[in-house]
Amino acid sequence: MLLKFAKYEGAGNDFILLDDREERFTPDPARIARLCDRHFGIGADGLMTLRRSSELDCSMRYYNADGSEGEMCGNGARCFTLFAEHLGVGGEVKFFDAADGLHMARILRTRGLAGDIEVGMLNVSEIRDGGSWWALDTGVPHFVEFVPDVSAVDVVGRGRTIRHDARFPRGTNVDFVEELGEGHLRVRTYERGVENETLACGTGVTAAAIVTSYVRQPAVHRFRIEVPGGELEVRFRHEAGTQHYTDIRLTGPARRVFEGEFDTENF
Incomplete structure (x- = not known):
């Protein structure tokens, strides 16, 4: 069976997008892993399907490069939002569900096949303090550690x-975070499910920003974050004296790279 796909990237985090409103695609983990393989497949950090929703604009499901289902992907959600826009699904503000819950995304601007997208992330209510590290869930679990220079970190070795x-x-x-100044960070991430460092991780920079505010910069609620694939922004509200972070917004670029089709029998 021939299926059409589109390849998108957000700050270098790249994804295969499928319009599955007719529900023709079966999310078999082995097939997804083969499609995401960079030597024998299309190549991507993950795969997403867009399906119909009876109550929202659409429904997003995210799968890691190893074929396992992921709860959420921040950069993926921005690419998913632009994909929905290119399909004519929803308005300037889009509402969709993912495995971790309901999300809202806003198209801030478009430039040809690219755009700047703001995605609402789930609230954070618990941060685990390990003394020299912190752990929290921003849609998926994250470990955060501050380092003096992220370029000197063996991200793959330590991250694994x-x-x-x-x-x-x-x-x-696993997120390694370098403070560059007030509200300014540099982050590198080892991603579970990809089992490697990626050029950007949306849930990862969200975790990094929240932990930095919680531990080191309590007055700062908006962060500019450099990642190997570009730059992202995270902002949020915080209830003083608590671990409650709400109205979390991740903003950054998304771009359609190319489109094509594949034969399911070949994967």
């Missing part, structure tokens, strides 16, 4: 070890 640490029974994404 922490990702499989027994302290985190669900596994975890």
Whole structure:
């Protein structure tokens, strides 16, 4: 069976997008892993399907590059929103569900096949303090550690070890954070499910910004964050004296790279 797809990227985090409103695609983990393979498939950090929703504009499901289902992907959600826009689904503000719950996204501006997208993330209500590290869930679990220079970190080696640490029974994404100034960070992330460093991680920069505000910059609620694939922004509200972070917004670029089709029998 031939299926059309589109390839999108958000700050270098790249994804395969499928318009599955007719529900022709079966999300088989082995097939998804083959499609995401960079040597034998299309190549991507993950795959997303867009399906109909009876109450919202559409429904998003995200799958990691290894074929496992992920709860949420911040950069993926921005690409998904632009994909929906290109399909004519929803308005300037779009409402969709993902495995972690309901989300709102706003098209801030478009430039040809690219755009700047703001995505609403789920609230955070608990931050685990490990002394020299912090853990929280921003849609998926994240481990955050501050370092003096992210360029000197063995992200893959250390990230893989922490990702499989027994302290985190669900596994975890791993974020290394360098403070560049007030409201200004540099972040590198090892992603669970990709099992490698990615050029950007939306839930990761969200975790980094919230932990930085919680631990080191309590008066700052908006962060500019440099990642290997570009720059992202995170802003939020915080209830003083608590671990409650609400109205969390992730903003950054998204772009359609190309379109094509594949034969399911070939994967």
